[in-house]
Amino acid sequence: MFDKNLSKPIPLLQAEALEGRLRIDHEKMTEIKNNIKILKSGYNGEKELNYQLGQIPLHKSHIFHDLRLPLGESFFQIDALLASPTILINLDGKNHSGKITIEKTQMIQETTDTREIYENPVSQTNRHKILLRNWMEEYKLPPIFMDNLVVFTRVSSEIIIAPGYKEAENKVCKSHDLLKRIEELERYNKKVWMNEQDILNFSDLLLKKHTPKRTDILSSFKIPKSDIITGVQCPACLFAPMTYNRHKWICPTCKIISTDAHIRAIDDYCLIYKPWFTSSEIRNFLHLPSPRTVTYFLSFLNFTRVGNTSDSVYHQPTFFP
Numbered sequence: 001m002f003d004k005n006l007s008k009p010i011p012l013l014q015a016e017a018l019e020g021r022l023r024i025d026h027e028k029m030t031e032i033k034n035n036i037k038i039l040k041s042g043y044n045g046e047k048e049l050n051y052q053l054g055q056i057p058l059h060k061s062h063i064f065h066d067l068r069l070p071l072g073e074s075f076f077q078i079d080a081l082l083a084s085p086t087i088l089i090n091l092d093g094k095n096h097s098g099k100i101t102i103e104k105t106q107m108i109q110e111t112t113d114t115r116e117i118y119e120n121p122v123s124q125t126n127r128h129k130i131l132l133r134n135w136m137e138e139y140k141l142p143p144i145f146m147d148n149l150v151v152f153t154r155v156s157s158e159i160i161i162a163p164g165y166k167e168a169e170n171k172v173c174k175s176h177d178l179l180k181r182i183e184e185l186e187r188y189n190k191k192v193w194m195n196e197q198d199i200l201n202f203s204d205l206l207l208k209k210h211t212p213k214r215t216d217i218l219s220s221f222k223i224p225k226s227d228i229i230t231g232v233q234c235p236a237c238l239f240a241p242m243t244y245n246r247h248k249w250i251c252p253t254c255k256i257i258s259t260d261a262h263i264r265a266i267d268d269y270c271l272i273y274k275p276w277f278t279s280s281e282i283r284n285f286l287h288l289p290s291p292r293t294v295t296y297f298l299s300f301l302n303f304t305r306v307g308n309t310s311d312s313v314y315h316q317p318t319f320f321p
Helices: 010-020 029-053 121-138 166-171 175-187 196-209 261-272 279-286 291-298
Strands: 002-004 062-071 074-083 088-094 099-102 107-110 115-118 146-152 158-161 172-174 243-245 248-250 276-278 304-306 313-315
Touching: 002 196, 010 029, 010 261, 029 062, 029 074, 029 088, 029 175, 062 121, 062 196, 074 121, 074 196, 088 121, 088 175, 121 146, 121 166, 146 166, 146 175, 158 172, 166 172, 172 175, 261 276, 261 279, 276 279, 279 291
Parallel strands: 002 062, 088 146, 099 158, 146 172
Antiparallel strands: 062 074, 074 088, 099 107, 107 115, 243 248, 276 313, 304 313
16 A cells, blocks of 8 residues: 655755746756756656556565665655565666666766667665665664665666666666566565564654755746736736735636635745745735735645734645655
């Protein structure tokens, strides 16, 4: 069963929100679109991984997608983790295209017109296994046998493993072979290390300590706040700002009327700037006429309010996974 299901990564949501809030001819637009393309490729690979893992019987494993856990002063990330009484399996998804050659010191990706060199994914996932073991020891969790797999999710990619590299032969697979590989690992590791209550405690701790990655996207792309198009965007033609009139939004271009277009605009604010705001900050961003109007709209949304004055801060706790 999925204890932590797959959701769209926050950096991708941030990049998409930023793209929609800039002029189409903005000098950073090409860079942002390329970033979105890379992030979408990774997300598509995770969706393929999710599809394959979804075929595992519910009672056999607890499955966690996209974990980011603190260790010391830094974090480590796991694409997918399977937990059962007999084994923990760390899965590292790769959605690379073209010809992929895996050597002991590197991974080489070759397409029609490019040749890129990356870290050996087997070494990478071995490191994640060590970090996860250290993390479990830090929280005094029961020991358990661990293993890891590198899963290439793109059907068209050609995977070549350097001759004699036995570890990669054992740990690298295509997504359509994933269930078979998981069964093989479970078959050879039958010792029970954790009971069901241990696993539930482990799950609770993973979910509590998971810290989603979030970037200061304006600083990342060196974009000033003044470049951001503010106001409520039309859900049909994307014009901004829509005109506010008696709790409704009217698009001056296509004339569509909406009662909830402000929700997407608030999401954009939280993704581009920060996941909280004061009444005056969101009022200025939405182009609302008065504090009373802001209070009206926020009363229908599930925000956590801290403070009882005009400087109260509103948090959007359920938006980010």
